[in-house]
Amino acid sequence: MSLTTPALAGKLAGLQSSAIRDLLELTARDDIISLAGGLPDAALMPNERIAAAAETALRDSAVLQYTESSGWPALREVIAARESAKIGRAVSSAEVFITHGSQQALSLLAEVLLDPGALVIVEDPAYVGALQVFRAAGARIVAVPLDSEGMRLDILEDLLAAGERPAVVHTVSTFHNPGGVTLTPERRRRLAELAEAHGFWIIEDDPYGELWFDRPAPAPVASYSPQVIRLSSVSKILAPALRVGWLIAPENVCRAVELLKQGADLCGSSLTQQITTDLLCDTPWLTTHIDTIRTTYGTRARTLVTALRTTFGDRLHCTDPTGGMFLWAEFTDTTDTTTLLPTALDTGVAYVPGAAFAVTNTTPTTLRLCFTTSDEATLVEAVARLSKALRVSAGV
Amino acid sequence: MSLTTPALAGKLAGLQSSAIRDLLELTARDDIISLAGGLPDAALMPNERIAAAAETALRDSAVLQYTESSGWPALREVIAARESAKIGRAVSSAEVFITHGSQQALSLLAEVLLDPGALVIVEDPAYVGALQVFRAAGARIVAVPLDSEGMRLDILEDLLAAGERPAVVHTVSTFHNPGGVTLTPERRRRLAELAEAHGFWIIEDDPYGELWFDRPAPAPVASYSPQVIRLSSVSKILAPALRVGWLIAPENVCRAVELLKQGADLCGSSLTQQITTDLLCDTPWLTTHIDTIRTTYGTRARTLVTALRTTFGDRLHCTDPTGGMFLWAEFTDTTDTTTLLPTALDTGVAYVPGAAFAVTNTTPTTLRLCFTTSDEATLVEAVARLSKALRVSAGV
Structure with missing residues (x-):
């Protein structure tokens, strides 16, 4: 039916999709806690303030x-x-x-x-x-x-x-x-x-x-x-x-x-x-709004760090987030995060293996965790599932 | 202060702005009736319907x-x-x-x-x-x-x-x-x-x-x-x-x-x-809305065509618009529309010389007129000004 010109075939072969995007499609399942995303929390977005601004603008x-x-x-x-x-x-x-x-x-x-x-x-x-x-x-x-x-x-x-x-x-x-x-x-x-x-x-x-x-x-x-x-x-x-x-x-x-x-x-x-x-x-509103995001993400980041350190101790090193949306972690043993991922998905937690972001220095033991879209209890549960995935993977 | 790399200099030299865009900047003056634009009429846009849709969407x-x-x-x-x-x-x-x-x-x-x-x-x-x-x-x-x-x-x-x-x-x-x-x-x-x-x-x-x-x-x-x-x-x-x-x-x-x-x-x-x-x-609303645009543009197109034919007779041939936003016209004498443009702007009317759209076949006597954003009286006045520009240009 459709025409595949050499140019189109070349573009399709030469273009790479983002590995993270492809992964995100897998992790959209309701039973998986995804720390793999890179999205801000939609629940913190100012729907009503935007609706008011739209109404004014449209005059x-x-x-x-x-x-x-x-x-x-x-x-x-x-x-x-x-x-x-x-x-x-x-x-x-x-x-x-x-x-x-x-x-x-x-x-x-x-x-x-x-x-x-x-x-x-x-x-x-x-x-x-x-x-x-x-x-x-x-x-x-x-x-x-x-x-x-x-x-x-x-x-x-x-x-x-x-x-x-x-x-x-x-x-x-x-x-x-x-x-x-x-x-x-x-x-x-x-x-x-x-x-x-x-x-x-x-x-x-x-x-x-x-x-x-x-x-x-x-x-x-x-x-x-x-x-x-x-x-x-x-x-x-x-x-x-x-x-x-x-x-x-x-x-x-x-x-x-x-x-x-x-x-x-x-x-x-x-x-x-x-x-x-x-x-x-609208500076007063904006200041309060951004403060709420900061406080919420800050609390979630600290919760995730604490859960990781309590659960894994020296087995995992992670950054101490001072802002933003992401935490970077590295297993200090030989855990390969790409190999572990299918087991993690089975136990109901998703992350992005560090290899997805590597340019030359591929360290197989790293991973990225996003703490923005899960509440504290969910983050604690996600770490428990990650721990379970490691036990399953080790055959314990 | 700023760094001009060879790549940037090359891009700046190699990139061409749209001649029409540059012209539009000149024709934004209040005393000029511009038939040079290519914009739909903002007065016909559904501000209130969009505000209602925004309010619903933002829930x-x-x-x-x-x-x-x-x-x-x-x-x-x-x-x-x-x-x-x-x-x-x-x-x-x-x-x-x-x-x-x-x-x-x-x-x-x-x-x-x-x-x-x-x-x-x-x-x-x-x-x-x-x-x-x-x-x-x-x-x-x-x-x-x-x-x-x-x-x-x-x-x-x-x-x-x-x-x-x-x-x-x-x-x-x-x-x-x-x-x-x-x-x-x-x-x-x-x-x-x-x-x-x-x-x-x-x-x-x-x-x-x-x-x-x-x-x-x-x-x-x-x-x-x-x-x-x-x-x-x-x-x-x-x-x-x-x-x-x-x-x-x-x-x-x-x-x-x-x-x-x-x-x-x-x-x-x-x-x-x-x-x-x-x-x-929202089919019933949409049908009525698009009908209003059609009727308005259709009336404006006919007004412009009639004014052009009445004013210029055989000196100008123009398309009979059956839809869209534009009319294409050609002087049958030696009038060069690029040369005429500064005089036209002086008499208070703007159009785009056909040469701006030419690829190889540059006919200097053509022009594009947009009939969407002017009401009927304004279109009639625009044609009168164009006629005046021709007289001024001929030294009459």
């Missing part, structure tokens, strides 16, 4: 028309003001470009900044959505491992000393997905210095920065250099369905992104962008 | 979460039902892929179907958004002129006979933008036969098909062959800000598009997709 017929490719002007202004406060310099709205989630910022930037074969440095483990984009752009990808202080800059410096010349260094600087760690202020400053010394762009991908638990995240890498393009979105603090992300970049970069956005999808939604503007401008 | 927290890359399942089902009725065969929801407007359908399809250097046949004059996408994909573009019955298939057949092997033939089959014409049923059937005989895809880009004035548009090209990928959207019948478009294609094409959509922007907005579902399912 103006302009809100249903096409809008500028660069975004709804009022939204660009409020983002400029918020980013100015974060970065510590005046960001103009001409440096703000609104995208369809920060994933679109990443994919348009890859087209703008990379020629085929250009070198991109990523973190290991890496954000899978970034890998997908950089691979599609035909980049050569080299990974630098994380430690508890974020990207290992000593290894990056070795690469630079050996003559590697990256076009882009991509970092999820704060509350890393999947690694759970945050780049220290010292390393932020040093990374910015390296960018200026060696002429590369830093893409600072920061969707989680506002989700800190006890104290605010360090100042962005972008506060140390104009060679940093910052990405963020409202998906984790308001709602993914608004599909509002952005990039903060010099005007010439924004201009190139604009030309690509016209071809990609013309423009974003003035309706969801006006709703977002309304919510971001 | 469910799932509507604010990430959704599937292929689209909100309920929306895919209602589109499948509507397209089944149009195409005259059962379209399954697996053949429906929701995109961020039909422009995104076009850009993702170009990536899926085209290798660099592949031949794409377009119409002349052409939809500029398609040209942008096919050029970005590195395609070789050959244009086939339109006549009053749509694409000149005799010329397409000559190209095929000469050994040209297109990967894709792109057609705005119904109420062409900018050409105003509709491909006849006989040519639809023949174009589908050619696709099957020569193994190319047809992309039938159909955003205007529901905007007929006196009688429904002919059955889609897709009703004649499964080698037709159909594109449409709700931008012209509901509102552009919903950012809901779609493609109807065989499942293997949808699967390849899905993998690209994940990297491009993860997914669409479940909120605007659920609002769209609600409106499309």
